[in-house]
Amino acid sequence: xxxxxxxxxxxxxxxxxxxxxxxxxxxxxxxxxxxxxxxxxxxxxxxxxxxxxxxxxxxxxxxxxxxxxxxxxxxxxxxxxxxxxxxxxxxxxxxxxxxxxxxxxxxxxxxxxxxxxxxxxxxxxxxxxxxxxxxxxxxxxxxxxxxxxxxxxxxxxxxxxxxxxxxxxxxxxxxxxxxxxxxxxxxxxxxxxxxxxxxxxxxxxxxxxxxxxxxxxxxxxxxxxxxxxxxxxxxxxxxxxxxxxxxxxxxxxxxxxxxxxxxxxxx
Numbered sequence: 001x002x003x004x005x006x007x008x009x010x011x012x013x014x015x016x017x018x019x020x021x022x023x024x025x026x027x028x029x030x031x032x033x034x035x036x037x038x039x040x041x042x043x044x045x046x047x048x049x050x051x052x053x054x055x056x057x058x059x060x061x062x063x064x065x066x067x068x069x070x071x072x073x074x075x076x077x078x079x080x081x082x083x084x085x086x087x088x089x090x091x092x093x094x095x096x097x098x099x100x101x102x103x104x105x106x107x108x109x110x111x112x113x114x115x116x117x118x119x120x121x122x123x124x125x126x127x128x129x130x131x132x133x134x135x136x137x138x139x140x141x142x143x144x145x146x147x148x149x150x151x152x153x154x155x156x157x158x159x160x161x162x163x164x165x166x167x168x169x170x171x172x173x174x175x176x177x178x179x180x181x182x183x184x185x186x187x188x189x190x191x192x193x194x195x196x197x198x199x200x201x202x203x204x205x206x207x208x209x210x211x212x213x214x215x216x217x218x219x220x221x222x223x224x225x226x227x228x229x230x231x232x233x234x235x236x237x238x239x240x241x242x243x244x245x246x247x248x249x250x251x252x253x254x255x256x257x258x259x260x261x262x263x264x265x266x267x
Contacts, residue, residue: 003124006048007060020046021141025096026132027160031181032094034108036153037085040069042108043156045123047144049133056125056134063119079114082121086112104128140164145259146222154183154210155217162218162226166244173231175239176203183210203237211240221259223252 020043034042045059066082067074086109093107106128113122125133140163147156161182165172180200200206207230215226227243247255 003056003058005060005122006057007120008044008048008062008065018047018143018145019141020144020147021049021051021133021136021139022046022160023132023136024138024140024164027140027164030094030096030132032092033184034092034153035085035088036151036156037070038089038092039153039156040147041066041085041089041123043144043147044069045125046133051136053134056127056130058122058124060120060122063114063121066121083114086114086121086123140167143223143256145256148259149221150217152213152217155214157182158211158214159218159222159224162224162242162244165242166224166246170244171241173239173241176206176237179206179210179240207237221255223247223255 041061044061048059049056061069063078063082064074067078070081070085072078072081090107090109090112092109093105095103095105098104107126108129109123110126111124114120115122140160142160142163147159150156150159183206184200200210211228215228218224218226223246225245225247229241229243230237231239231241246252
Protein backbone atom coordinates (compact mmCIF):
# COMPACT_ATOMS: atom_id res chain seq x y z
CA UNK A 1 0.00 0.00 0.00
CA UNK A 2 1.39 3.40 -0.98
CA UNK A 3 1.95 6.02 1.66
CA UNK A 4 -0.08 9.19 1.79
CA UNK A 5 1.80 12.31 0.71
CA UNK A 6 2.09 15.29 3.06
CA UNK A 7 3.33 18.56 1.59
CA UNK A 8 5.24 21.10 3.60
CA UNK A 9 3.30 24.36 4.09
CA UNK A 10 4.89 27.63 3.06
CA UNK A 11 4.77 29.74 6.25
CA UNK A 12 6.74 28.73 9.34
CA UNK A 13 3.93 29.90 11.63
CA UNK A 14 1.09 27.59 10.57
CA UNK A 15 0.14 26.11 13.93
CA UNK A 16 -0.38 22.59 12.61
CA UNK A 17 3.17 22.40 11.24
CA UNK A 18 4.91 24.81 13.59
CA UNK A 19 6.45 22.36 16.05
CA UNK A 20 9.23 19.82 16.04
CA UNK A 21 8.55 16.83 18.32
CA UNK A 22 11.24 14.30 19.20
CA UNK A 23 11.50 11.62 21.84
CA UNK A 24 13.78 12.54 24.72
CA UNK A 25 15.74 9.35 24.11
CA UNK A 26 16.65 10.50 20.58
CA UNK A 27 17.83 13.85 21.92
CA UNK A 28 19.64 12.69 25.02
CA UNK A 29 20.86 9.15 24.35
CA UNK A 30 21.41 8.61 20.63
CA UNK A 31 24.74 9.52 19.10
CA UNK A 32 24.33 10.81 15.55
CA UNK A 33 26.05 13.26 13.26
CA UNK A 34 24.24 15.34 10.67
CA UNK A 35 25.46 18.41 8.83
CA UNK A 36 23.58 21.66 9.30
CA UNK A 37 21.63 21.21 6.06
CA UNK A 38 20.85 17.56 6.78
CA UNK A 39 19.64 18.50 10.25
CA UNK A 40 17.31 21.18 8.89
CA UNK A 41 15.88 18.85 6.25
CA UNK A 42 15.09 16.25 8.90
CA UNK A 43 13.53 18.85 11.20
CA UNK A 44 11.33 20.19 8.41
CA UNK A 45 10.11 16.66 7.79
CA UNK A 46 9.52 16.11 11.49
CA UNK A 47 7.39 19.24 11.77
CA UNK A 48 5.02 17.70 9.23
CA UNK A 49 4.38 14.82 11.64
CA UNK A 50 1.35 15.30 13.87
CA UNK A 51 0.87 13.94 17.42
CA UNK A 52 -2.00 11.71 16.29
CA UNK A 53 -0.06 10.10 13.41
CA UNK A 54 0.43 6.35 13.74
CA UNK A 55 2.56 5.84 10.65
CA UNK A 56 4.94 7.81 8.47
CA UNK A 57 3.82 9.40 5.23
CA UNK A 58 5.79 10.43 2.16
CA UNK A 59 6.93 13.98 2.93
CA UNK A 60 7.01 16.38 0.00
CA UNK A 61 9.02 19.60 -0.16
CA UNK A 62 9.01 21.88 -3.19
CA UNK A 63 12.34 22.71 -4.84
CA UNK A 64 11.83 26.35 -3.92
CA UNK A 65 11.20 25.49 -0.25
CA UNK A 66 14.17 23.16 -0.27
CA UNK A 67 16.40 26.02 -1.41
CA UNK A 68 15.14 28.16 1.44
CA UNK A 69 15.97 25.40 3.92
CA UNK A 70 19.49 25.13 2.51
CA UNK A 71 19.89 28.89 2.34
CA UNK A 72 20.70 28.89 -1.38
CA UNK A 73 19.35 30.79 -4.35
CA UNK A 74 16.84 29.08 -6.60
CA UNK A 75 18.79 28.85 -9.86
CA UNK A 76 20.31 26.39 -12.34
CA UNK A 77 22.64 24.82 -9.78
CA UNK A 78 19.95 24.31 -7.16
CA UNK A 79 18.98 20.82 -8.28
CA UNK A 80 22.53 19.49 -8.03
CA UNK A 81 22.96 20.99 -4.55
CA UNK A 82 19.70 19.36 -3.49
CA UNK A 83 20.74 16.01 -4.98
CA UNK A 84 24.03 16.11 -3.10
CA UNK A 85 22.41 16.97 0.21
CA UNK A 86 19.65 14.36 -0.10
CA UNK A 87 22.16 11.68 -1.07
CA UNK A 88 24.38 12.56 1.88
CA UNK A 89 21.40 12.39 4.23
CA UNK A 90 20.36 9.04 2.78
CA UNK A 91 23.81 7.65 3.60
CA UNK A 92 23.62 8.65 7.28
CA UNK A 93 22.77 6.20 10.05
CA UNK A 94 23.18 5.72 13.79
CA UNK A 95 23.23 2.98 16.42
CA UNK A 96 20.84 2.76 19.34
CA UNK A 97 20.06 0.23 22.03
CA UNK A 98 16.48 -1.06 22.07
CA UNK A 99 14.39 -2.24 25.02
CA UNK A 100 15.88 -5.74 24.73
CA UNK A 101 19.43 -4.46 24.91
CA UNK A 102 20.02 -5.16 21.22
CA UNK A 103 22.17 -2.79 19.18
CA UNK A 104 20.17 -1.53 16.19
CA UNK A 105 21.60 0.34 13.20
CA UNK A 106 19.08 2.75 11.69
CA UNK A 107 19.12 4.97 8.64
CA UNK A 108 17.17 8.20 8.75
CA UNK A 109 15.78 7.84 5.24
CA UNK A 110 14.67 4.82 3.20
CA UNK A 111 13.81 6.47 -0.11
CA UNK A 112 14.10 9.86 -1.81
CA UNK A 113 12.68 11.01 -5.11
CA UNK A 114 12.85 14.27 -7.06
CA UNK A 115 9.70 14.56 -9.15
CA UNK A 116 10.30 16.37 -12.41
CA UNK A 117 6.66 17.16 -13.21
CA UNK A 118 5.89 18.78 -9.84
CA UNK A 119 9.38 20.15 -8.93
CA UNK A 120 9.20 18.51 -5.52
CA UNK A 121 11.45 16.36 -3.37
CA UNK A 122 9.74 13.38 -1.70
CA UNK A 123 11.40 11.72 1.29
CA UNK A 124 10.39 8.65 3.28
CA UNK A 125 11.70 8.08 6.79
CA UNK A 126 12.97 4.69 7.88
CA UNK A 127 10.34 2.64 9.79
CA UNK A 128 12.88 2.10 12.61
CA UNK A 129 12.57 5.85 13.34
CA UNK A 130 8.98 5.39 14.56
CA UNK A 131 9.81 5.00 18.28
CA UNK A 132 11.61 8.34 18.16
CA UNK A 133 8.95 10.35 16.29
CA UNK A 134 5.50 8.72 16.54
CA UNK A 135 3.06 8.29 19.45
CA UNK A 136 5.50 9.84 21.89
CA UNK A 137 5.09 9.81 25.65
CA UNK A 138 8.38 11.34 26.79
CA UNK A 139 9.16 14.06 24.30
CA UNK A 140 10.55 17.52 23.72
CA UNK A 141 8.56 19.94 21.58
CA UNK A 142 9.71 23.28 20.24
CA UNK A 143 8.78 25.72 17.45
CA UNK A 144 10.92 25.32 14.36
CA UNK A 145 11.62 29.03 14.11
CA UNK A 146 13.90 28.73 17.16
CA UNK A 147 16.56 26.94 15.11
CA UNK A 148 15.77 28.32 11.63
CA UNK A 149 18.64 30.84 11.61
CA UNK A 150 21.27 28.78 13.45
CA UNK A 151 24.47 28.30 11.47
CA UNK A 152 25.90 25.34 13.34
CA UNK A 153 24.50 21.83 13.67
CA UNK A 154 26.02 21.81 17.16
CA UNK A 155 23.79 24.73 18.08
CA UNK A 156 20.70 22.78 17.06
CA UNK A 157 21.79 19.66 18.92
CA UNK A 158 22.50 21.57 22.12
CA UNK A 159 19.36 23.66 21.83
CA UNK A 160 17.35 20.43 21.76
CA UNK A 161 19.34 19.04 24.68
CA UNK A 162 18.89 22.24 26.70
CA UNK A 163 15.15 22.23 25.92
CA UNK A 164 14.80 18.62 27.06
CA UNK A 165 16.67 19.33 30.30
CA UNK A 166 14.65 22.47 31.05
CA UNK A 167 11.64 20.29 31.88
CA UNK A 168 13.40 18.20 34.52
CA UNK A 169 16.74 19.67 35.58
CA UNK A 170 17.39 23.24 34.39
CA UNK A 171 20.78 23.33 36.13
CA UNK A 172 23.01 20.44 35.09
CA UNK A 173 26.59 19.40 34.38
CA UNK A 174 28.16 17.95 31.23
CA UNK A 175 31.71 16.63 31.25
CA UNK A 176 34.11 17.26 28.39
CA UNK A 177 33.97 13.56 27.56
CA UNK A 178 30.16 13.62 27.37
CA UNK A 179 30.18 16.68 25.13
CA UNK A 180 32.84 15.12 22.90
CA UNK A 181 30.68 12.01 22.63
CA UNK A 182 27.66 14.09 21.64
CA UNK A 183 29.32 15.93 18.77
CA UNK A 184 31.88 13.60 17.23
CA UNK A 185 31.58 10.48 15.08
CA UNK A 186 31.95 7.00 16.53
CA UNK A 187 35.44 5.75 15.87
CA UNK A 188 34.42 2.11 16.29
CA UNK A 189 31.91 1.85 13.42
CA UNK A 190 31.09 2.91 9.89
CA UNK A 191 27.68 4.23 10.91
CA UNK A 192 28.72 7.81 10.29
CA UNK A 193 30.58 7.29 7.03
CA UNK A 194 30.78 10.57 5.16
CA UNK A 195 30.54 12.73 8.26
CA UNK A 196 32.72 15.81 8.20
CA UNK A 197 32.62 16.24 11.96
CA UNK A 198 35.91 16.80 13.81
CA UNK A 199 37.07 14.74 16.76
CA UNK A 200 37.93 17.43 19.30
CA UNK A 201 40.96 16.19 21.23
CA UNK A 202 41.54 19.45 23.12
CA UNK A 203 39.03 20.71 25.66
CA UNK A 204 39.85 24.28 24.61
CA UNK A 205 38.54 23.48 21.11
CA UNK A 206 35.31 22.09 22.57
CA UNK A 207 34.96 25.28 24.60
CA UNK A 208 35.52 27.53 21.59
CA UNK A 209 33.98 25.71 18.63
CA UNK A 210 31.20 23.70 20.28
CA UNK A 211 29.98 25.22 23.55
CA UNK A 212 30.85 28.84 22.80
CA UNK A 213 29.21 28.78 19.37
CA UNK A 214 26.18 26.79 20.51
CA UNK A 215 25.37 28.86 23.58
CA UNK A 216 25.81 32.09 21.60
CA UNK A 217 23.36 31.03 18.88
CA UNK A 218 20.86 29.52 21.32
CA UNK A 219 20.79 32.77 23.29
CA UNK A 220 20.51 34.89 20.15
CA UNK A 221 17.90 33.00 18.13
CA UNK A 222 15.79 30.80 20.40
CA UNK A 223 13.17 31.01 23.13
CA UNK A 224 15.55 30.05 25.95
CA UNK A 225 18.56 31.59 27.66
CA UNK A 226 21.57 29.53 28.71
CA UNK A 227 24.22 30.53 31.23
CA UNK A 228 27.41 28.50 31.29
CA UNK A 229 30.16 28.08 33.88
CA UNK A 230 33.40 26.16 33.52
CA UNK A 231 34.35 23.32 35.85
CA UNK A 232 38.09 22.83 36.36
CA UNK A 233 40.38 20.44 38.18
CA UNK A 234 43.39 22.60 38.83
CA UNK A 235 44.05 24.26 35.49
CA UNK A 236 42.38 21.49 33.48
CA UNK A 237 38.94 22.14 31.99
CA UNK A 238 36.84 19.04 32.73
CA UNK A 239 33.29 20.19 31.98
CA UNK A 240 30.60 22.84 32.11
CA UNK A 241 27.64 23.71 34.29
CA UNK A 242 24.59 24.95 32.41
CA UNK A 243 21.60 26.91 33.66
CA UNK A 244 18.62 27.05 31.29
CA UNK A 245 15.58 29.29 31.55
CA UNK A 246 12.76 30.39 29.28
CA UNK A 247 12.78 33.92 27.88
CA UNK A 248 9.89 36.21 28.77
CA UNK A 249 6.82 36.10 26.55
CA UNK A 250 7.33 39.54 24.96
CA UNK A 251 10.88 38.67 23.91
CA UNK A 252 9.75 35.34 22.45
CA UNK A 253 6.89 36.94 20.49
CA UNK A 254 9.25 39.53 19.00
CA UNK A 255 11.86 36.93 18.10
CA UNK A 256 9.27 34.73 16.46
CA UNK A 257 7.85 37.59 14.42
CA UNK A 258 11.31 38.69 13.28
CA UNK A 259 12.45 35.15 12.37
CA UNK A 260 9.31 34.29 10.40
CA UNK A 261 9.43 37.61 8.60
CA UNK A 262 12.98 37.03 7.42
CA UNK A 263 12.15 33.49 6.30
CA UNK A 264 9.14 34.60 4.27
CA UNK A 265 11.08 37.41 2.61
CA UNK A 266 14.02 35.18 1.60
CA UNK A 267 14.35 34.81 -2.16
